Amino acid sequence: MSKGMTSLTFLLLFGSCLQFGFAADTITPSKSIKYPEAIISNGSKFQLGFFSPANSTDLYVGIWYNGINPVKGVIWVANREKPLKDYSGTLMISEDGNLVVLNGQKQVLWSSNVEKMTGYNTIARLLDIGNLVLLDKTTGVKMWESFQQPSNVLMPTMKVGVDLRTGEKIQVTSWKSPSDPSVGNFSIGIEPFDIPQCFYWNNSQPYWRSGPWNGRVFVGVPGMNSLDLGYRLEADRDEGTFYYSFTLGPDKYLLDFFMDPEGKVIERYWTRNDYRGDYWILWSNPQNECDVYGKxxxxxxxxxxxxxxxxxxxxxxxxxxxxxxxxxWTSGCVRSTTLQCHRTNSSRDVGKEDGFLKLEMMKMPDFARQWPADTEDECRNWCLNNCSCIAYAYDVGTGCMSWNVTLIDIQKFSSGGMDLYIQQKKDVKLIIIITTAIVGTIIFCICALFVRRWMVAKGKAWKEKIEEMLFGRRKTSTIEVELQELPVFKFEELATATKNFNLSNQLGQGGFGPVYRGTLENGQEIAVKRLSSVSGQGLEEFMNEVFVISKLQHRNLVRLLGCCVEREEKILVYEFMPNISLDMYLFDSVRKEFLDWRKRFNIIEGISRDFGMARIFRGNEDEVNTRRVVGTYGYMSPEYAMVGLFSEKSDVFSYGVLLLEIVSGRRNTSFGNDGETSSLLEYAWKLWNQDNVLVMVDKLVCDPCHCREILRCIHVGLLCVQEMAKDRPSMSTVISMLNSEIMDLPSPKQPAFILKQITTNAESSSQHGQHRCSINNVTVSIVQGR
Structure with a gap:
């Protein structure tokens, strides 16, 4: 079906809803629905009606999120295997009380198929959780529900699982293709072994596995704890039933788990204020080759x-x-060293006991069995004394897990997971190595004691040098007191908080060194900026940054919590702000719809009150020459990029580039392929001279009622990016211009078109290893200016 036909179908559906009655959520024996009629749940969250998948003319009865095109938002399909070939279909209550889909010839294409329904007076109601239920009108007893026959979407409160008594399984099954909703190759369900697990199957073969359930989460799904969902596994072992479901907080957003035709499961959601757009992705799986079962x-x-x-x-x-x-690798591995308990005792084997190899942050192997051990030590001893035990693991929620069969589907995680202990023969060589390591550690500790004493003495010299640099011979008691109020962290404390500055904790790499995410002992999250010894930032620049930033407490600035100068380290500790990059919204075709003009102007205005305050040179200097140029090409002023001359006006230039990007929705560096313009600045200047500058405005915000304000912003942006620094306004003037406190703006002069030259120079320099570049992202915590 063409896009135009799909849109027309959707409009007809919407129009028919108005005619049919928006509050109607029920089908009765006397009230059926035909194309293009529909019913809507009582809270207006879901719609039941007729739809066609993408690129298809077949018609199906389905449920989808109300207000979202069913091509994107369908969650359930009735007649998956038997589509309607024309528009003469009917959804109705049959004479035997079942819910059925009929074609134009009154043939049944689908039925709820509940037996022994004769004499029941039934109705079908669409609930506000997306569940279609068939009820006995007299007693209110539920006879059937769509949640018991899922399609390709796992919804909140929907149960997937198995009844071992009847063999009945409730599974989510993929479509064959985006245009064919019939049952595909992949499915999701619960495998009720000794410890229940969630599985994806490719036909009948395991495709992905969640790892064991520990009472709260599946331990083989990293990050599951961080999701704001209520996970639940209902297991009645006496009755032989196992069902898994999840819940969602009231009226937060629309969220589900969607399985695509290729077997990938996507956790997708729509926010309440933007049902029109495509969904966002929170999580997907499999994410890499290692997620595939038994790789x-x-x-x-x-x-x-x-x-x-x-x-x-x-x-x-x-x-x-x-x-x-x-x-x-599918044939796997075999044991190269036989366990002691598997050997025939001989003199050469005496004293060679079996032990365990500890593997950290692992996905537990398949086929785990529970053993009644109250502590980890009991679990370990049981496995060690049981020759059939190959490995063990212990979790507070699950208890003692052991394996006495082939270990398969093991994966090393970068975070999360559990410790797995593999039973192995102790090696005499290994004992010698361990003993040597212990002796070496003792020697190291003795040496470290002398080094520490030397470092303490050197630390005093550092403190004296810092005081001399900051306060000179005439110390100002007020400043000294303020600096003393700034906490000083111990290096060991920061190393522990960042897992020894582990790469997995690294947030980014700046021009002066990496920044790590960490957690202090009290649970506070921090961002740790560890200055590189080769960064070029000396003690003077470091202490200026400590002093200046500690004085700047602004709601749009990340707060400096303290510093560390031990072991010749120079470390800054900031509060951690879990931000989302502005460019993730601004340059994304879907997310940018969140940024209407009012939000964009608030961001423009909010950022203007930050810019110009962060300097690492002395406050009484207007300009400084730097030996190192560190920044993002396309945002650096020409005087800084070319000769290393930095001032407040350099910040003004960067701000101007960002302002024009926010207005246009395009990156400054996205030009150049057309051969006509090299940057957004050149493009804007060309349109300015043609008196046609509104052409550059993002079409999502190009509203006539905002034209005056948009034009003023473009005008201010062009004033900020003028080639000569002296021509640019100060940031305080920029703020006045944006707020219309200055009505008559001067005409801008030509911006600096330096992007091609800078890029060429950078490529040349990088080939000789003489230049590094840092990425300075502008981020916002919420999509709204402060």
Whole structure:
């Protein structure tokens, strides 16, 4: 079906809803619906009617989010296997009380198919959770519900699972293709082994596995704890039933888990104020090759962070070396060293006891069994004394887990997971290595004690140098007191908070060094800026940044919490702000719809009150020459990019570029392929001279009622990016211009078109290893100016 036809169908559906009655949520024996009629749930969240999938003329009865095109928002389909070929279909209550879909020839294409329904007076009602229920009108007893026959979407409160007594399974099943909703190859369900797990199946073969349920989450799904959902697994072992579901807070947003035809599950959501657009993605799975079930075969471990993702567990070797070397890992690994309990006792084996290899942050293997052990030590001892036990793990929620069969589907996570203990034979060589390491550690500690004493003495010298630099010979008691109020962190404290400055905690890499995310012992989250020893920022610049930023407490600035100058380290500690980058909204075709003109102007105005305040040179200097140019090409002023001359007017230039990007919805660096303009600045200047500057405005905000304000913003932006620094206004003047406190704006002069030249220079410099560039992203916590 063409896009035009789909849109027309949607409009007809919407129009028919008005005619049919917006509050109607029920089908009765006397009231059926035909194309293009529909019913809407009582809270107006869901709609039931007729729709056609993308690129298809077939017609289906389905449920979708009300207000969202069913092509994008359908959650359930009735006649999946038997589509209507014309518009003569009917959804109605049949004489036997079942809900049915009929074609024009009155043939039944689909039925709720509840047996022994004769004599029941039934009605069908669409609930505000997206569930279509068939009720006995007299007693209110539920006879059937669509949640018991899911399509390709797992909805809040919907249950998937199995009844072992009847063999009945409730599973989410994929479509065959985006244009064919019939049952595809992939499905989602619960496998009720000794410890329940969630599975994706490709036909009848496991495709992905969640790991064991620990009473709160599936431990093989990293990040599951952070999702704001209520997960629930209802298991009645006596009755032989296992059902999994999740809940969502009231009226937060629309959220579900959608399985695409290729077997990928997407956690998608729509916000309440924007049902028109496409969904956003919070999480998806499988995310990489290691998520595919049994990727590395038996006794193989998968790590997506390594160049060769599969490796054999310690004490094991590839079963087929030739295949393994070719990247075919499904045959897995076999044990290369026999366990002591599997050997025939002989003199050479005496004293060689079995032990355990600890693997951290792992996805637990499949086929785990529970053992009644109250503590981890009991679990370990049981496994050690049981020759059939290959491995064990312990979790407070799940208890003792053990494996006495082949270990398969093991994965190394970068975060989350559990500790897995593989039973292995203790090696005498290993004992020697450990003993040597212990002795070496003792020697190291003794040496460290002397080094610490030296560092303490050196730290006093640093403190004296800092005081001399900040206060000179004439110390100002007020400033000294203010600086003393700034907390000083210990290096060990920050190392612990950032997991020893682990790469997984790194937030980004700046011109002066990396920034890490950390958590203090009291639970406070922090951002730790660790200055590189080769960054070029000296003690004077470091202490100026400490002093200046500690004095600036603004609601749009991240607060400086303290610093650390131990071990010749220079570290700044900031409050952690979990921001989203502005460019993730501004340059994304879907998300930018959130940024109407009022929000954009609030952002423009809010950012104008930050810019110009962050300097790392002395406050009484107007300009400074730097030996290192650090910044993002396309945002640096010409005098800074070309000769390293930096001033407040350099910030003004960067602000002007950002302002024009916000108005146009285009990156400054997105030009150049057309051969006509090299940057947004050149494009804006060209349109300004043609008196046609509104052409550059993002069409999403180009509203006549905002034209005057938009034109003023473009005018101010062009004033900010003028080539000569002396021609640019100060930031305080910019604020007055934006607020119309200055009515008559001067005509702008030509901006600096330096992007091509800078890029060429950067490429040349990078080839000789002489230049590094940092990315200075502007971020906002919410899509609204402060």
């Amino acid at each position: 590395c075969g038996p006794f193989g471990s998968c790590d997506s962070q390594k160049p060769t993702i599969c490796s054999c567990l310690s004490g094991f070797e590839p079963k087929n070396t030739e295949e393994w070397n070719r990247g075919i």
